Amino acid sequence: TNKPQYVAPSMIRHQFSNAMSCIYKAEVPLYSNLLNLVSDVNNSILERDLSLKQHLEESDQFSRLQYERHGAIRLGTASEMATMARFLSVMDMHPVGYYDLSLASLPVHATCFRTLDLDSLNKNPFRLFVSLLRPSLIPEALHSLVGGILSKRAIFSRRTLELIQIAEDQGGLTPDQVSEYISNGLETFKWTRTSTATTIEYQMLKSSSPLLADIVAFPTAHINHLTPRTLDIEAVQAGMKSYGLPMKESIEGPPGGRNCLILLRQTSFKALEDEVLFLGDGGDGVQGRHCARFGEVEQRGAALTPKGRKLYDDLVGEARAKGIGPEVTEAYAKIFARFPDSWDALRKENLAWLRYYIPESRPHGTPEPGADLDTLIAGGWVRYEPITYEDFLPLSAAGIFQSNLGREKEGLRSYEPGDESGDHGRGELVNAIGLDINDEMVVYRDLQEKSIKECLYNFRP
Numbered sequence: 119t120n121k122p123q124y125v126a127p128s129m130i131r132h133q134f135s136n137a138m139s140c141i142y143k144a145e146v147p148l149y150s151n152l153l154n155l156v157s158d159v160n161n162s163i164l165e166r167d168l169s170l171k172q173h174l175e176e177s178d179q180f181s182r183l184q185y186e187r188h189g190a191i192r193l194g195t196a197s198e199m200a201t202m203a204r205f206l207s208v209m210d211m212h213p214v215g216y217y218d219l220s221l222a223s224l225p226v227h228a229t230c231f232r233t234l235d236l237d238s239l240n241k242n243p244f245r246l247f248v249s250l251l252r253p254s255l256i257p258e259a260l261h262s263l264v265g266g267i268l269s270k271r272a273i274f275s276r277r278t279l280e281l282i283q284i285a286e287d288q289g290g291l292t293p294d295q296v297s298e299y300i301s302n303g304l305e306t307f308k309w310t311r312t313s314t315a316t317t318i319e320y321q322m323l324k325s326s327s328p329l330l331a332d333i334v335a336f337p338t339a340h341i342n343h344l345t346p347r348t349l350d351i352e353a354v355q356a357g358m359k360s361y362g363l364p365m366k367e368s369i370e371g372p373p374g375g376r377n378c379l380i381l382l383r384q385t386s387f388k389a390l391e392d393e394v395l396f397l398g399d400g401g402d403g404v405q406g407r408h409c410a411r412f413g414e415v416e417q418r419g420a421a422l423t424p425k426g427r428k429l430y431d432d433l434v435g436e437a438r439a440k441g442i443g444p445e446v447t448e449a450y451a452k453i454f455a456r457f458p459d460s461w462d463a464l465r466k467e468n469l470a471w472l473r474y475y476i477p478e479s480r481p482h483g484t485p486e487p488g489a490d491l492d493t494l495i496a497g498g499w500v501r502y503e504p505i506t507y508e509d510f511l512p513l514s515a516a517g518i519f520q521s522n523l524g525r526e527k528e529g530l531r532s533y534e535p536g537d538e539s540g541d542h543g544r545g546e547l548v549n550a551i552g553l554d555i556n557d558e559m560v561v562y563r564d565l566q567e568k569s570i571k572e573c574l575y576n577f578r579p
């Protein structure tokens with residue numbers, strides 16, 4: 119008997135994220151403009167900077183550039199989250215990191231579903247930021263309305279549920295099953311303009327929190343944004359006007375103008391109003407509007423070690439204490455001048471996670487048997503490059519949520535860097551997912567250690 123041929127999970131993820139991008143382009147025409155702008159900027163950078171192009175090609179990152187993106191959805195119940203985790207696991211996407219958005223006055227917490235290994239990331243790094251409503255953070259008076267609407271909806275089709283089960287039982291999906299998995303699965307992420315709420319219910323939800331209305335008043339876990347990666351976010355920010363994009367005022371994350379890009383810089387265009395139909399008495403929908411879907415762009419740099427991340431968070435905290443945010447470009451950059459800005463310093467001070475590799479063009483001669491890593495690097499036998507940050511920044515995420523939902527309730531404190539270390543809520547999210555949440559630092563550390571081992575193995579005595 120022939121062994122069935124299952125499609126590689128990275129290939130399913132690749133097809134799925136491309137299909138999702140096509141749908142979103144059709145649903146949100148401005149997202150197409152954003153993609154055009156990003157690809158124009160990336161192409162002009164690569165034309166000018168041949169060594170960057172060569173480096174991306176050599177380190178296997180070139181092909182992933184145009185497929186690089188993340189998306190975000192917001193779920194209503196623990197059982198939706200549990201099924202979503204199973205759905206994403208078929209594409210080798212696993213929960214990494216805990217983001218407690220209650221610290222930014224939002225009634226959700228979140229994790230990022232992504233693949234963990236470098237080869238798979240290079241095939242397609244698509245990641246999904248998935249947040250989950252926390253009923254304990256919404257007013258008592260809304261509990262029965264929210265619970266009532268959410269208990270009636272089914273965000274996964276019956277066929278999708280069957281296919282998840284088949285994938286789990288078989289240990290994979292055949293090409294035909296993958297086509298079905300994608301076309302059925304996409305329904306969960308599509309926008310539906312028919313609301314699950316009446317106008318009055320929608321207003322009640324929205325006046326508590328626009329985020330709550332977006333989660334509860336619609337029948338799917340609609341994608342609320344997709345985010346391509348650019349090589350130059352300043353150029354995208356500067357070019358957006360001529361592409362008809364109403365962009366956010368400033369770029370979130372570390373300051374620009376540095377040699378060594380770290381973590382994640384993001385900006386977005388503002389959510390547009392969609393026409394919706396609320397439930398009416400007579401069966402006909404009542405026309406209305408809802409604002410939630412947008413597009414975003416990101417520039418990714420090096421993942422930081424716990425020590426690097428602490429320094430970063432400390433500098434952010436210091437800036438905020440002085441009332442300085444990323445929008446005050448010069449003052450912000452000045453504070454960050456204390457963050458070392460050469461790869462050599464970042465390596466020596468153990469601030470960034472690095473991947474070590476043996477270059478194709480080796481120097482003449484061979485190192486002493488058993489030479490250590492520093493010697494191998496000094497002699498040119500081993501090189502290193504930053505490991506790309508694959509995760510999110512809670513402070514930026516809070517800023518992205520807030521700039522796209524309109525004003526959230528005032529009077530609550532804003533997000534403080536370092537808050538995410540607080541553990542309350544994490545256990546609740548782990549229970550909902552039904553799987554442990556990976557610690558991002560452990561994931562990066564393992565990648566770095568594996569690369570070192572492989573290099574040293576090559577020069578073993």
Ligand code: OOG
Nearest residue numbers: 190247510514515518519
């Ligand atoms: C998710 C916001 C988080 C990011 O890039 O930080 C995010 C949301 O708005 O649902 O995607």
Ligand code: NI
Nearest residue numbers: 190345414518
């Ligand atoms: Ni985003």
